[in-house]
Amino acid sequence: MRWIWIDKFVEFESGKRAVSIKNVSMAEEHLHDHFPGYPVMPAPLLIEAMAQTSGILVGEARDFKEKVILAKVNKAIFYMEARPGDQLRLEATVENLAAEAATISGRITRGDELLAEIGLMFSHIDQNMGGMEFPEENFVFDNDQFMDLLRGYKVDSAKE
Amino acid sequence: MSMSREEIYDKVSEILVEALGVDDDEISEGATLMGDLGAESIDFLDIVFQLEKSFGIKIPREELFPAENLQNNPDLVSDGKLTEVGVAQLKSSMPHVDFTEFEKDPDLNKIPDLFQVKSIINYIEGKVNS
Structure with a gap:
């Protein structure tokens, strides 16, 4: 099983931008310890949610032919905490998309409040690592659950 | 578009501060990207992206580095x-x-x-x- 950290896509413009939703729930066990009596979604997991949203955006832009890995967190500024019961909206916009890599800028909001600004860089590793071999099973796009997120979005948006 | 060396320096410096997380007083013309400013290989691509955007130019990958x-x-x-x-x-x-x-x-x-x-x-x- 692979770890899915976003719930669904609500907007998806190929090669340009994507918006996903993450519902923060007290049913997530790590919130029981982070922190006892004061549950807060850990900031690195906000980055993870943005990385999943934008990783799929970047992968889809090249028909999932590239192995896309998160190479660098260019920016991560957190303004407010994410708490159980919050519905987070993760908006990723492609800044650069080239043969070897891509960068995105991301905003995480809750209603009209800005929680975080996150900039990420992804590497298309086959274009960068001089022919090094990487195991297939480590890659997100071979995973059905991730692809289901995108399929789910396409089904939903076709109904509207 | 013609630019003075100072204008270019200021913009490049801004990009390096952003891409490498350094202070602007660490940057000088003679500072080395890897040794002095701590750049790693992925940062080079990041810098190329930022330069292209900031100066509105296209940088062929093998030209700069x-x-x-x-x-x-x-x-x-x-x-x-x-x-x-x-x-x-x-x-x-x-x-x-x-x-x-x-x-x-x-x-x-x-x-x-x-x-x-x-x-x-x-x-x-x-x-x-x-």
Whole structure:
């Protein structure tokens, strides 16, 4: 099983931008310890949610032919905490998309409040690592659950 | 569009502060990207992206940082050092780089030191004022 950290896509413009939703729930066990009596979604997991949203955006832009890995967190500024019961909206916009890599800028909001600004860089590793071999099973796009997120979005948006 | 060296320096400095998480007082024309400013390989791509955007130019990938392809060629490298031919080739592919120090001891391990802040400024100057 692979770890899915976003719930669904609500907007998806190929090669340009994507918006996903993450519902923060007290049913997530790590919130029981982070922190006892004061549950807060850990900031690195906000980055993870943005990385999943934008990783799929970047992968889809090249028909999932590239192995896309998160190479660098260019920016991560957190303004407010994410708490159980919050519905987070993760908006990723492609800044650069080239043969070897891509960068995105991301905003995480809750209603009209800005929680975080996150900039990420992804590497298309086959274009960068001089022919090094990487195991297939480590890659997100071979995973059905991730692809289901995108399929789910396409089904939903076709109904509207 | 013509730009002065100071204008270019200011913009490049802004990009390096952002991309490498350094303070602007750490940046000088002679600072090396890897040694002094702590750049890693992925940062080079990031910097190229930012330069393209900020100056509205296209940077062919092997033009600004072309040294990576030399190492496996025995005509160009021998005993961990660049041969005369190797140095000549590197020089011609990087006209924006200052080779004065490197030529005295063209050790492969010193190639990263070739990439100084002024190499980027020279390169951009050549691009935007041509």
